[in-house]
Amino acid sequence: MIYLSLSMANNQRNFVKKGKPFFYLADTVWSVFTNATIEEWSDYLDYRKMQGFNVLQINMLRQWDASEADLNLQPFALLENGDFDYHTLNEAYFDRAEFMIQMAVERGFIPALVLLWCNYVPDTWAEMFQKGNKMPLDCVESYVTYVVNRYSRFEPVYLISGDTDFPTERANAYYLKALETVQQLSQASLTALHIQGRLREIPEVFEQHKGLGFYMYQSGHNSQFQHFAYEIAQHFYHKPEIRPVINGEPCYEQISYSRKVYGRYTALDARKAAWQSLLAGGGAGITYGAHGIWSWHKKGKKFGIVEGEGFDSPYDWRTALRFKGAWDYSFIKYLFEMYNLIGIKPLDIVLNKTEEIRAAGNENTLVLYIPVNTKVRLSINVQDYKFTTIDLAERRFAQTEVNVQADQSVIDMHGFESDVVIIGTK
Known part of the structure; x- marks a missing residue:
């Protein structure tokens, strides 16, 4: 089967597919490769397809703050202390991931695969929660090469980083190696950096890199900073290096305010973040999130196996799948397509x-x-x-x-x- 991948529009402000403007409507399903059964994945895909979603943002490796899973799936062999042996890939894990990607692509979804979430990289902000189990720098090229060679036939988007800051040259070297490996092996693939919430600056080496396809930011889940939905969109829109802009993680529906602040985001909150992002410069598309889907939570299981950002418990994924806010995002896509708004100028x-x-x-x-x-x-x-x-x-x-x-x-x-x-x- 041949899939036609996304490419850049001539105006560099949005994407096209099969020659037509493409509104990027993604869902965050970071944890599905480790937490979801094949049957659950099938049900999820059918429901989101019905709603009109067309991109799925997935962590290629284990999500560090995923919910507890019944499945014991690891991407690498384990050392005696429980850390990963990054020199030894678990082929069965990647076999299963390939089958799940194929299921999604056959339903019309574009996979957006995160290669290096920040907890796998030294010196990032995640160091305070997970000090060890980092990927050696000399394993990055071989790991990324394996992923690109194995999944390139599905023509995915590659999210080089996950939730990262850029604290040191050592950390940046990981992402640069991953980006350049993708570019060398699959030059036509679209790439982005999924960066830390509220971050608006990326190092010059990435901003000017010809291999970086679009800007992705996250306005995030901190109740004090929801105005960043439009402020960061404006910031990236006016960069001299013109690229499409996507808010890749606005406030998730029913996630609690971060830092253990009492309260949860409603469908209205999520809808507001989406529209403000889209009209302030992020007109290429938007990403939705539901608290229970991203961590693939199941009732009775633990949440936050690794102490993280202080979020209250998620809903069971089956409940979260049917939050009404996803329909709001679906309606946004409908309006953008009906009125020819894709890539609209602030x-x-x-x-x-x-x-x-x-x-x-x-x-x-x-x-x-x-x-x-x-x-x-x-x-x-x-x-x-x-x-x-x-x-x-x-x-x-x-x-x-x-x-x-x-x-x-x-x-x-x-x-x-x-x-x-x-x-x-x-």
Whole structure:
């Protein structure tokens, strides 16, 4: 079977597949290779396919903070102290991963495989929780070569890093070796760095590297910093090295606030992070997460085998699979495709004294996201546009009047009780 991989659009702002704009709608399923049975994986894939998801972000190795699993699956042989023998691959593990990838690809998903989560690399922030069991630098090339050669026929995206900062030259050498190995073996493969939450700077050696395909950031799960959803999107959008921008880990639905802060993110929170990311520069797509899916949690099992960032317990994966927020993200994809919004340009046209309201547009369409109802003032004349207000909670569409005054425009309060998107078309 031949699969047509993603490639870059001519504008360098979004992806195309089979010559058509492609909206990257991913789910985070970091832990499936170690935690999910084949039957569970099949059920999951069928449900997400129905919802319109088209990318799956998966950790190639064991996720350090996954939930406890019934399966005893390890990617490498074990030493007497329980650490990995990184010189000895467990072929059975990678056989099973290959079968699971094939199941996903046959249903139309693109796998986005994380090669080196930060806990496998020395000196990263994960050192405080997991001091040992690091991959030797001299094993990186052989491991990445094995993965690329084995799975290249599926044409995956390669996420070179997972949740990483870039603390030292020693740590950076791991990611650089992995990136250059991928480029050497599969030059057409799209690559990105999945970086630590709220991080907005990557070392120059990566930013200017021709092998880096797109920018991926995470606005993350800290309740104090949800504004980073749009701030970091803006930051990467305006980089001199132009690439598509993806928020690869906004706040997960029903995950608790990190650092043991009481509270959980709702579907509204996750939806808000998505729309603000997309209209602030991350218009190539968005990633969803459900608290229970990413760690593949099962009721009665332990969560957080390695002490981590202080999240409250997840839901069973079967419950988390059906969180309503995933349908919100599916609806986003529907709107972006219907209105030709993929790769949309952020616009600085909102006169209200808040950055929470976001605006973006292209030559024919104007889009506004309004998280809290208010009168919206714009710095442009929009008399040539016809506007529709979309209630995102109930997915209701309403005709919308706009008052134009000289070179400015005013959209009055809408009639809904939740967040809305207002779309104007010429």
